[in-house]
Amino acid sequence: MNRIVRAMLGRLAGMALVLVIVATVVFVIVRVTPGDPAAVMLGSDATPQDIADLRSRMGLDAPLIVQYGQFMLGLLRGDLGQSIFLGQSVGQALLARAEPTFFLTLFSILIACAIALPVGVLSAVKRGTVFDQIVVTLTMIASSVPSFWLGLMLIQVFAVSMGLFPASGYGGPDSGFFERLQHLVLPAVALGVVNSALITRFTRAAMLDVLGDDYVRTARAKGATERRVVLKHALRNALVPIITVIGLSVAMLVAGAVVTETVFGLPGIGNLVVSAVLRRDYPVIQGTLLVVAAIYVLINFVVDMLYILVDPRVRL
Amino acid sequence: MTKTTFLAGCLAALAAQASMAQAADGILTVATIGEPPTLDAMQTPTDIVLTIDQHIFETLYTYDAQWKSVPLLAAGMPELSADGLTYRIPLRQGVTFHDGSAFDSADVVASLTRWMKVNSKGKQVSEVVDSLSADGPDAVVIKLKSRYAPLLATLSQASIILPSEKIADELTEFVGTGPYALKERRPDQYTQLVRFDGYVSPEGEPSNYAGKRQAIAKEIRFVPVPDANTRVEGLISGQFDFADSLPVSAYDRVEASDKAAPVIFQNQGWTSMNMNMKQGLLTSKELRQAVQLALNPSDMMLAAFSDDRFFSVDGSIFPEGFLWHTASGVTRYGEGDPEGAAKLLEQAGYDGTPLRILTSRQYEFHYKIGEVAKAYLEAAGFKVDLQVVDWATLTTRRADPAQWDIFITHSNFPGDPSTINTITDSYPGWYVSDQKAQAVSTYLASTSDDEKAKAWEGVQSVIYDDAPLFKVGNFNGLSGIAKGIPDYVPTYWPHFWNVTPKE
Numbered sequence: 001m002n003r004i005v006r007a008m009l010g011r012l013a014g015m016a017l018v019l020v021i022v023a024t025v026v027f028v029i030v031r032v033t034p035g036d037p038a039a040v041m042l043g044s045d046a047t048p049q050d051i052a053d054l055r056s057r058m059g060l061d062a063p064l065i066v067q068y069g070q071f072m073l074g075l076l077r078g079d080l081g082q083s084i085f086l087g088q089s090v091g092q093a094l095l096a097r098a099e100p101t102f103f104l105t106l107f108s109i110l111i112a113c114a115i116a117l118p119v120g121v122l123s124a125v126k127r128g129t130v131f132d133q134i135v136v137t138l139t140m141i142a143s144s145v146p147s148f149w150l151g152l153m154l155i156q157v158f159a160v161s162m163g164l165f166p167a168s169g170y171g172g173p174d175s176g177f178f179e180r181l182q183h184l185v186l187p188a189v190a191l192g193v194v195n196s197a198l199i200t201r202f203t204r205a206a207m208l209d210v211l212g213d214d215y216v217r218t219a220r221a222k223g224a225t226e227r228r229v230v231l232k233h234a235l236r237n238a239l240v241p242i243i244t245v246i247g248l249s250v251a252m253l254v255a256g257a258v259v260t261e262t263v264f265g266l267p268g269i270g271n272l273v274v275s276a277v278l279r280r281d282y283p284v285i286q287g288t289l290l291v292v293a294a295i296y297v298l299i300n301f302v303v304d305m306l307y308i309l310v311d312p313r314v315r316l
Numbered sequence: 317m318t319k320t321t322f323l324a325g326c327l328a329a330l331a332a333q334a335s336m337a338q339a340a341d342g343i344l345t346v347a348t349i350g351e352p353p354t355l356d357a358m359q360t361p362t363d364i365v366l367t368i369d370q371h372i373f374e375t376l377y378t379y380d381a382q383w384k385s386v387p388l389l390a391a392g393m394p395e396l397s398a399d400g401l402t403y404r405i406p407l408r409q410g411v412t413f414h415d416g417s418a419f420d421s422a423d424v425v426a427s428l429t430r431w432m433k434v435n436s437k438g439k440q441v442s443e444v445v446d447s448l449s450a451d452g453p454d455a456v457v458i459k460l461k462s463r464y465a466p467l468l469a470t471l472s473q474a475s476i477i478l479p480s481e482k483i484a485d486e487l488t489e490f491v492g493t494g495p496y497a498l499k500e501r502r503p504d505q506y507t508q509l510v511r512f513d514g515y516v517s518p519e520g521e522p523s524n525y526a527g528k529r530q531a532i533a534k535e536i537r538f539v540p541v542p543d544a545n546t547r548v549e550g551l552i553s554g555q556f557d558f559a560d561s562l563p564v565s566a567y568d569r570v571e572a573s574d575k576a577a578p579v580i581f582q583n584q585g586w587t588s589m590n591m592n593m594k595q596g597l598l599t600s601k602e603l604r605q606a607v608q609l610a611l612n613p614s615d616m617m618l619a620a621f622s623d624d625r626f627f628s629v630d631g632s633i634f635p636e637g638f639l640w641h642t643a644s645g646v647t648r649y650g651e652g653d654p655e656g657a658a659k660l661l662e663q664a665g666y667d668g669t670p671l672r673i674l675t676s677r678q679y680e681f682h683y684k685i686g687e688v689a690k691a692y693l694e695a696a697g698f699k700v701d702l703q704v705v706d707w708a709t710l711t712t713r714r715a716d717p718a719q720w721d722i723f724i725t726h727s728n729f730p731g732d733p734s735t736i737n738t739i740t741d742s743y744p745g746w747y748v749s750d751q752k753a754q755a756v757s758t759y760l761a762s763t764s765d766d767e768k769a770k771a772w773e774g775v776q777s778v779i780y781d782d783a784p785l786f787k788v789g790n791f792n793g794l795s796g797i798a799k800g801i802p803d804y805v806p807t808y809w810p811h812f813w814n815v816t817p818k819e
Binding site for chain 2: 033034035036039040041042043046047048049050051054057085086087088093096097152155156159160163166167168169170172173262263264265267271272274275278279280
């Protein structure tokens, strides 16, 4: 137990350092990127003087070091800043967009795992068969399909032609929870199918690695059923790389569903980042990227902890 | 009247009443190009803000179908003093704000004072305003230092009237007198407007933004859908009642749909290549004229808009149908003459310095215009550096005269020609010339429409001679409306009063 606690504390300290570095890098990148929130806010009619006046009112004309100091001090207080455009704090903006992103990620990864784990295991067990060849081919195709293209095709078929699901958005003011979730079906399928390809390939490869090992042969020699051999002896030992790729997929979904959220008009965190970048809403860009980085680091941390649970031989 | 006829009449009346009641409970869902950066139209008078805001807020005047300013919150046209310097504007009585407070001259004075402080056009107006004061509760008086022809046009757009007690540097409450009141705004999800039952409409036949306004739908929901293809799919799947700014390539799909119909708004705007007259290569008038001579606007517009249903090529800055349409001074505009331009380059002693053109793919037609322009300019002998950046970067770079020679942009046709950006000395391009100042001054001193039209001919001639920009062409806007909404009338900023939701 002490070993696990020590590992956790070490990892947490590393996470804090990573986040400080991320905050600094994001601050610098945002400021050196051309573009100005004041110019965006005032529109194309604005004169340079108008823009300069608004920059001054927003505090954007303060020296960079002062702005950086204010940003870091805010972070220490847990304050991510105030959005320039949204009329709310960055924390509030993130919270308002957490629900669609959370459920989109959850449904996508559930769909991906529901497809990938059984198909990957079966494909490895039936290595070299027609089924295996079909799986290898389909996963190659699925991993090459851009999720936005698949999304548009799904909209065309299931929203426009069949009218089964809404084409975009996340419901109106009077939409209940389940009505809102309906809006997530098509994007979750689009992301789930694309992500399932990678997880299937990893599952198949990991299973192939262990299926030829001595302990699997021993289990069979002891008379264990094939089902028990595959699911208890082989799959358990193949889980470490599979958990790694699932963890990475979850992290990528939180941070990387940007295109899918844009195509489906979902007001999630990915969409928030895109609109913030286009508007140069500095506090939102900084705060959102920092939170996404924190989630990314946290998921990696959880994955590391899962290694220990799954395989006691793992040393962190 | 027979019993059958009487019965049929009663049934028809009942059906009509039921239909009206249904419409009165209807909701209009409007897919917009994105989330408005704010609802403060004074601070940010962009199209998306003005589209939503016009339902909430009203101005003293507004534009009719001829883009003439006519009364909205004003009770009539202003009483103008003989010297053309004093405007007394009577105000409508009995109008209330969404919060129940009464509208009066104090609100107008407070609102216009803020407008002159924060709005770019308002700031220009403030330079000629000597005083702004209330004349009793139902009139305001504006005294000018010098005649200013576009005053009413500027009071027709973005100079929104709010209750005086809600005025602040940063607006936090969006309370107006319009037919719809703001109920909720969830950024990136929707802006929800609800019918204002206490609305008092101006009278008159509806004409563009003028005339009687009736809030028929119970609610209007503006939903930001930044992806144009998704707007198309949402429209033809029946999710949206109206989808704004559709790609022209979607026209046939929308037309073939059984749930929606395409709407073309003629002369939505014009595209231009604005030149840097302050620093760099194009400070030379010969070189600016060489740029104009080299370009072929037909090819540029065809590349940008694919189909001649969606554009027209016309050297007049304003299109046909506008009071300001004139061929006066139009030259170096037509087929594109790279050979003639090459001669001008030689005369100007062009040394091969790259011509830096800024364009953006955020507006795909800007990019396509840039690509065709590059080919023509290179044919004339220019060395061209086409820089493709996002719009936010472009707006920053164009503020620095050291960073560019031409930027590509588009504009709408304003209510008054003197409010065109290029005419402003400080607008990027920094078009400052004595003959322009004189021509604009003549225009500003005009009072009647005939005088203004004549003076505008002079301004356009000077613009063509000075060559601060190359007007590429006029473009039409494509949007889509759900079938079963018969009374939608296209306008530059789409509006949804007087629109009956589908059953």
